[in-house]
Amino acid sequence: MNISFLGNPAKKEISQYLPGWVDWLLSQGKSVRLRSDLAGMLSSNARSAIDIVDEFSELADQCDLLVSLGGDGTILFAARVVGRANVPILGVKFGGLGFLADVTPEDFQQAFREVSQGHCERQNRMLLRATMVDSAGRMGASVDALNDVVVISRNRNQVAGISIWVDDDFVATYFGDGLIVATPTGSTAYSLAVGGPFVVPGLNTILLSPICPHSLSARPIVVSCSSRITIRPGRGNTQELGVNADGQDFSTLEPQHKLVIEKAPHTITLLQRKQHTFFDVLRAKLNWSDDIRHIKDDERK
Structure with missing residues (x-):
């Protein structure tokens, strides 16, 4: 399985997780591809074991999964990168609101297992x-x-x-x-x-x-x-x-x-964990349908 990562190297939080994820994927026998800007976060041993490219378009070549590291804006960019290649995108949330990127960094390994086992929902977005x-x-x-x-x-x-x-x-x-x-x-x-x-x-x-x-x-x-x-x-x-x-x-x-x-x-294929529905996300991200009349005084503090 060939996995590419795409993200904003300016987000320092990514460097806290990416090296461990790459080592874990390599130990599972997976192939990993990064652009040179993200590859700089890895050890020399890890860099020698992965495929490092210079162009974003190369991330989608012979790729089975593109992991987007950031917020919804990064997923929009990832959609442009994969274009018509029909590469599924898994969003890991390092950004703000995050309607599309619903996997937390702490849950990445479990989410990847679910993807590998076919337990994630594949959403074809127009x-x-x-x-x-x-x-x-x-x-x-x-x-x-x-x-x-x-x-x-x-x-x-x-x-x-x-x-x-x-x-x-x-x-x-x-x-x-x-x-x-x-x-x-x-x-x-x-x-x-x-x-x-x-x-x-x-x-x-x-x-x-x-x-x-x-x-x-x-x-x-x-x-x-x-x-x-x-x-x-x-x-x-x-x-x-x-x-x-x-x-x-x-x-x-x-x-x-x-x-x-x-x-x-x-279409673009987004992978979503089955833990959350569209309406779950609306309630969690926008406080949609909340009625302050039913909020107790101590909950408002």
């Missing part, structure tokens, strides 16, 4: 594919996103106009800061912060959540994942519109151009 199209209808650059694609005004001091179509049906022109197009995975991220709904990850839907719309009636919309979302600068829009995918700058939506967003043809 991706979005965003493609730029010019005024002549020519397809340009495209990008995939696990959480969301965001069209946003680069000048937050003035509202932008964004027009939206679902398939060939005109939806609306929103005036505000922008628009979030999210997957169910992304429903607990930026979309949630602007009032979007929770969506169970297994549902095949796409969320459209306006950002600070200058309207009392604008609300998030949920559409089928088979829909084609088309976004153009609204008539009379004077603001430069940026396009971000999973928090990374992708492109600029020029006047007369359009952005087409659809379900990507491939």
Whole structure:
């Protein structure tokens, strides 16, 4: 079994665990691959026993499992690294909130045993594919996103106009800061912060959540994942519109151009321990459904 690790070497906590994990995996007869930045945390003997690469893309080559060390942002990056290689990702939480990375460092070895024995839940998460199209209808650059694609005004001091179509049906022109197009995975991220709904990850839907719309009636919309979302600068829009995918700058939506967003043809596989359900995570991470009327005075201190 070939295991690759990906993480932020600036997180000092990783160096407390990674050397022991690598030694343990090698003792189990597993092959380990690291980038040179993480390999520097290991002893010279361990470094000589593993495969050290320089490029992130090499971590997915002939890999059976990619272990993401960090928070949800690291998992989003890991999803870009594995791309269409169909390498499952196991998230070990070294970050903050951690909706996707649910394995604690202390539980890594037990979680790995569960993965090896097929006892982990394999969740196939849908991706979005965003493609730029010019005024002549020519397809340009495209990008995939696990959480969301965001069209946003680069000048937050003035509202932008964004027009939206679902398939060939005109939806609306929103005036505000922008628009979030999210997957169910992304429903607990930026979309949630602007009032979007929770969506169970297994549902095949796409969320459209306006950002600070200058309207009392604008609300998030949920559409089928088979829909084609088309976004153009609204008539009379004077603001430069940026396009971000999973928090990374992708492109600029020029006047007369359009952005087409659809379900990507491939998925990302996330491995989750069976100890927690989606609703368990909502309650634990967001205190969702808590009612302070039922909290005793001594529990509030």
